Amino acid sequence: MRILISYSHDSDGHRDAVRDLANCMRRRGYDAWIDQFATDPDEGWLRWMRDQIDAADFVLIVPTATYLRRWRGHEQPGKGKGKGATFEGMVLTNRLYRAHGRAKGIRAILVGEATEQHIPDELRTHTHFQPPRDCDRLERYLRGLPTAAPDPLGHLPPLAELPQAWTTPTPPRWDPRLDLENFLKNRFSNSEIERLISYLPRGSKLRMALPKNWLAPNAYVSAVVEVLRDQGELGVPDFWERLRAERGRFAAEIDLLESAWR
Numbered sequence: 001m002r003i004l005i006s007y008s009h010d011s012d013g014h015r016d017a018v019r020d021l022a023n024c025m026r027r028r029g030y031d032a033w034i035d036q037f038a039t040d041p042d043e044g045w046l047r048w049m050r051d052q053i054d055a056a057d058f059v060l061i062v063p064t065a066t067y068l069r070r071w072r073g074h075e076q077p078g079k080g081k082g083k084g085a086t087f088e089g090m091v092l093t094n095r096l097y098r099a100h101g102r103a104k105g106i107r108a109i110l111v112g113e114a115t116e117q118h119i120p121d122e123l124r125t126h127t128h129f130q131p132p133r134d135c136d137r138l139e140r141y142l143r144g145l146p147t148a149a150p151d152p153l154g155h156l157p158p159l160a161e162l163p164q165a166w167t168t169p170t171p172p173r174w175d176p177r178l179d180l181e182n183f184l185k186n187r188f189s190n191s192e193i194e195r196l197i198s199y200l201p202r203g204s205k206l207r208m209a210l211p212k213n214w215l216a217p218n219a220y221v222s223a224v225v226e227v228l229r230d231q232g233e234l235g236v237p238d239f240w241e242r243l244r245a246e247r248g249r250f251a252a253e254i255d256l257l258e259s260a261w262r
Contacts, residue, residue, distance in 0.1 A: 001142065003032040004052045006092070007062035008070055008085040010113050017112030018062055021131065030142065035084060046087055053091055058142060060109045060129075061092070063118040071120050089120075096122050107141070176260035177225050183257060184221050187247050193224060196242055 003025065007018045018034060025032040033052060041048040053059060061067070069075055071089030096103055101122070108119045108128040119128060129138040140147055184193060228239070240258045244251050 001030055001058070002056050003030055003058045003060060003142070004056035005032060005034045005060050005062065005109075006067075006085065006088045007034070007112075007114075008064060008067040010064050010066045014064065014112035021109070021111050024131075028139070045084060049084060049088055050091060053088065053095075056105070058105045058107070059092065060107055061120075061123070062111055062114045063108050063120065064113045064115070065118050067114075068118040068120060093122065109138070176257070177229055179260065180257055181222055181225050183250075183253065184225065187250060190220055192246065193221060196239075196246065197224065 005018060005022055007014075009015050015036070019036050022032040022034045022037070033056075035045075035049075038048065043051070061071075063071075066075075067085050067089075070085040071093070073086060073090065075086055092106060096106070103123055103126050106123065107126060108114075108123050110116065110128060110130040116128065127137075127141070129135075129141070131138065137147060188196070240254060243254050247254070
């Protein structure tokens with residue numbers, strides 16, 4: 001397993017910390033490489049760096065303020081060397097672009113002067129590692145091993161059988177009698193309702209059918225409407241015309257009530 005560690009030469013201490021990391025990984029069996037392990041290559045440093053990136057199974061970047069500036073191509077000419085980190089940042093950014101942002105094998109590692117805030121945006125949403133705290137997680141990542149194992153998959157418990165067919169409850173049938181009751185209760189007094197009844201055609205059975213004993217006002221209206229419905233006299237046009245004559249300003253509402261009974 002070959003690993004390239006990409007970093008910037010911020011200071012002697014930072015360079016030493018990166019070398020210690022690479023040697024530690026090599027002692028544990030990981031073929032980690034940094035530029036300090038190579039003499040001046042005949043093919044030149046640019047080709048060497050590209051070849052190292054191509055040959056690596058993983059690339060670990062060490063993000064410092066200097067490294068991020070060079071990754072983004074913002075290093076000012078004449079301000080330090082920085083060509084190596086700038087070139088590696090360009091190659092890795094292009095690789096991420098071609099992979100539609102999938103950072104396969106590219107992660108940030110915080111050693112030396114590296115900080116989380118200097119991780120490039122392209123890698124900020126991915127896991128980063130900070131030795132020695134994250135050494136175990138780093139090794140598991142490099143080996144493709146999870147940090148925890150799931151329990152064995154059990155069997156689905158049996159459930160009660162569902163009914164063969166679902167029945168939709170039938171909504172209650174609308175009764176226009178209720179609308180007429182509410183209208184009469186809200187618009188007329190008992191004496192006015194009695195006068196309305198007197199205008200019905202001769203031979204009306206309403207008076208004979210109404211209870212003889214005294215009823216409370218609301219109960220009286222309900223009884224009147226019930227008898228009118230049972231006797232079929234709510235279909236008599238004179239009844240509705242009389243309502244309009246008494247309460248002309250509610251003619252539209254009366255029209256709706258009459259249409260519900262026809």
